[in-house]
Amino acid sequence: MYSRRRFLRAGAAGGVIASATGLLPAWAKSASAGNKGIFELAGNSFDLTVGHSAVEIGKRRGHAITVNGTVPGPLLRFREGEKLTLRVRNMLDEDTSIHWHGLLVPFYMDGVPGVSFPGIKPGATFTYEYAVPQYGTYWYHSHSGLQEQAGHYGPIIIDPAGADPVTSDREYVLVLSDWSFDHPHKVFARVKKDMEVYNFQQRTIGDFVSDVGKNGLGATLEDRAMWGQMRMSPTDISDVTAAAYTYLINGHSTADNWTGIFNTGERVRLRIINASAMTIFNFRIPGLPMTVVAADGLNVQPVETDEFQIGVAETYDVIVAPKRARAFPIVAESIDRSGQVVATFAPEPDMRATAPLLRERPTLTHKDMGMAAMAGMNHGGMDHGAMTGEMDHGAMSGGAMQEHNHKTGAGVDNVAMAPSNRLDEPGLGLEDVPHRALRYSQLRSLDPNPDTRAPEREMEIHLTGNMERYMWSFDGVKFSAVEKPIIFHEGERLRVTLVNDTMMTHPIHLHGMFFDLVVDESDHKPRKHTVNVKPGDKLSFDVSAEHVGDWAFHCHLLFHMHAGMMQVVSLLPRDGAAPTVPGATKEDHKGMDHGSMKMSGETMQTRETSSPDHSKMNHGSEH
């Protein structure tokens, strides 16, 4: 926890004010402040200072924890495969850290205190050194306390060593985030004490009357009784809402109007990063179709859409090609629709696009309770024919009840009795928008998957929690109570199935490796580092255990992680001894050759290209 006194002093001293128009780094500036959307290569040696700064957001002064004095921090841009040196100096009076989100770094450079390194002490400088075998759009953030909520995050662009298959005339980074003028620990404590503290979209007497008018008294009472019996609320969508947050694009609130410029006919690449602490966004540019070309940094086969839901920590690269010289609004709306941030995309720097009105808030349904099959509902128009294999078992095979071999008790308020695979759905509230909305099932990796072996081992992990008590966990065990990590063995191919027993969307992030999201059984599955697991969802990813080390695995909603929804994946060396004997494998990875981390798949691809044989797979659960 950082000191509030210190925090205030930084503000009172005036210090350097990173105002929306003034001192932001070039990439985050508005067009009127000189950002024309063309960036230079930033190099391969970076000096980063983490400290307290005053910031100005929407004309209001706030206090932030920053990297090099601004929110967001500087853009780190470098080239694939180049050796980097990043010196991080801690000017706070508490420990800090930087985690390189999505980067395949050696685990001891991953930046998670207590998992991959000891953290950076006050006054100390830690030097990260690594080279990464990948390119694309990523980001960095603190993995200490709630510093990320206070402004400690920034974007990363890695340029390819060779030619980029995605070409554009201009590019912008759009860092979406949620800013609170309140101290992050205060916000967390309020939610912990009263989970509805920021929800001003609850169902009222007025809703009851209008529902009776629409559905009749009997149906309305039945609906209220069902929710009341479960002690859950269908409007419980975001724990922290616009009542506490000012949503930002590149550090600019709607009032600050970040503007990106274009010339008609240009192909413009937007690198969109959700660097929020707690906000899943719906992203759209009304009037301008977007072609998604990359997800979580890796290229996908181009797919055109009008809107997508972006989980915390996910990134999407899109190409837009405006044909008319007009101002378009860039809209990031929070999933609960309590608020939004609007920026402008226009031919001239001093234009302001008309902001669309907030849309009506969505509500949760039976399906979100993990009762899809039980309620006898159809699966949202899913095309079952197109989804063979994996999607056929569990709830999809016609109402088989989900097993729950995990801990329950006070920390688990619900178990999904009949979860359904929701990869073919666009996300809460986007099911019925009058335009295209992206679904994970539409994503196909541009390159063939590097490892197409059938999984040799399966495990099931449940996302669990108690909303009322604000306790969050995996398999009913908070991180504070974890005694054993999740074990991966080097060289094995695993299928990990996530079952969401809760009624919230959880962006689940696995450090240190990309996983292949099982949208089908092809060799072009989308490869991701973070996946939005919808309420009552049951999805799988395949992952190759390659990078030995201890890796964090957690929900990227910062407060869920803080409340316990975190684990460690210990990826143990192939010929290593038991995990309880550290040192036995020391020589094996001390001098880890990062060249062998290549994702290009030259070696992997030759292993097996035939489609996986399901009959051999053990569909039982394992914990």
Place this chain on the structure above:
Amino acid sequence: MAQATFFSIAGGACFILASAIAPAKAADPTPPWSQADEYYDPTEMAEARRAVQKEHGGNTMYYVLADRLEYQTDDGDPLLLFDGQGWWGGDMNKLTLKSELEYDFNAGRFHEAELQALWTRPIARYFDVQAGVRHDFTAGADRTFGVLGVQGLAPYWFEIDAALFVSGEGDVSARIEAEYELMLTQRLILQPRTELNFAVQSIEEVGVGSGLSTAEVGARLRYEIKRQFAPYVGVSWSRSIGETADLARADGDDPGGVSFVAGLRLWF
């Protein structure tokens, strides 16, 4: 005899409380993961490991709620009432304090002054069990009780607080409180509330008869300027029942009536 039993109950509760709140034992000597120990000082890693686990789900915090801080007209015999509780602790173990104070303006003294210190632990998804002691500071009826209760959220969103009290003299009584929150708008909330008190045996010196002794039903309409700060107005009907009412009448007291209330609900 009863006194001895009571003290052993109270002592037991205090011991449980102390051991529940004391920090957990030192970590197991076999760390759950340790691969980074090969690159960094193992002592520093061990410390960071303990810290990262504690920070993610093992934090303690506090909560203070003044559910009713109000002025009651009470048929021309006005009262100032405070009914609140607070806790300190983590998800599994909390120290809870509850207090109810009634100050009688005309008499210039506390009609009721009660403090409870309870150890709280979850027993179900939405319910906690609470055990500890209660002391009534009321002049002339200064008594101590052992307490065993449950508090939580019943189906259909009823907030329940129910407890059994055993006094130092071995008298047994019980109290159940239920509240409901009806959202008229996002900030205007109607809170119906009821409280029933029961006694197993009559205790004439404090004016309590056996059976249902007192009942209170009320409704408060509050406006949440912030969720944490809500002024309200309301009405409360309370009266003594049965034998307790007889005892009141015998003392020349009114067995009960309607009171208009105005107050503040606060939490932080």
